Amino acid sequence: MPRLDELTAIDRIYPGLTGTNGTSVLREIAERLAAQGIVSDAAKLHEKLLEREELCSTGVGRGVAIPHCKLNGIDNVLVAIGVALEPIPFGAVDGEPVQVFFVVVSPSRSPAAHLQSLAAISRWVKEHDPVRQLATLENPAEILQMIQSASPA
Numbered sequence: 001m002p003r004l005d006e007l008t009a010i011d012r013i014y015p016g017l018t019g020t021n022g023t024s025v026l027r028e029i030a031e032r033l034a035a036q037g038i039v040s041d042a043a044k045l046h047e048k049l050l051e052r053e054e055l056c057s058t059g060v061g062r063g064v065a066i067p068h069c070k071l072n073g074i075d076n077v078l079v080a081i082g083v084a085l086e087p088i089p090f091g092a093v094d095g096e097p098v099q100v101f102f103v104v105v106s107p108s109r110s111p112a113a114h115l116q117s118l119a120a121i122s123r124w125v126k127e128h129d130p131v132r133q134l135a136t137l138e139n140p141a142e143i144l145q146m147i148q149s150a151s152p153a
Contacts, residue, residue: 001116004124005148007079007104011036013140015083022053022090022098026067029082029103038080040073045105059092063131066121068104070114077106077117081143083134100131124150 014032019025026049027042034042048069052058059065080103087097102121106114124130128150137143 002077002113002120004079004102004120005144007077007117007120008081008144008147010140010144012038012078012080013143014080015138015140015143017082017084017101019084019088020086021088022065023050025082025084025088025101026050026053026103029080029101033078033080033105038074038078039071039105045069045071049103053091057091057093059090059094059098060122060125061092061094061096062125062129063087063092063096063099063135064102064125065090065092065098065100066102066104066118066125068106068114068118070106070108070111072108074105074107077104077110077113079104079117079121081134081147083137083143100134 019028027046030042030046033039049067058067082101084099087099090098
């Protein structure tokens with residue numbers, strides 16, 4: 001099973017998101033991924049993430065959401081980590097607002113890798129309850145370092 005620090009990279013860590021609702025935060029993350037050339041179409045990614053949220057909120061509780069989708073045109077699972085400036089309503093299972101978003105985008109042809117990535121993130125979140133610490137960090141390098149230091153070797 002992959003580790004969280006193996007699934008993300010410093011250029012996919014976005015502290016200080018300014019969105020005030022789920023739609024705007026997911027749009028902001030999709031636009032940043034597209035601006036960096038990591039995905040080709042921000043609107044398509046945003047649409048896919050919203051379609052998934054319509055099925056059931058990916059807010060897993062304790063201030064964390066794991067929005068996810070499958071997308072054609074990418075080769076590997078990628079994880080973007082977004083931290084909103086303020087917690088926002090997201091329909092989480094515990095009713096609490098969400099501040100940390102682990103966005104998982106997988107190739108359409110890799111369902112096993114998609115599920116393994118979701119499981120790795122869920123396990124990491126349960127073990128580390130990261131919201132308080134991540135919400136205080138303003139630098140992607142600090143966030144990546146925190147994730148690396150909290151991941152087993």
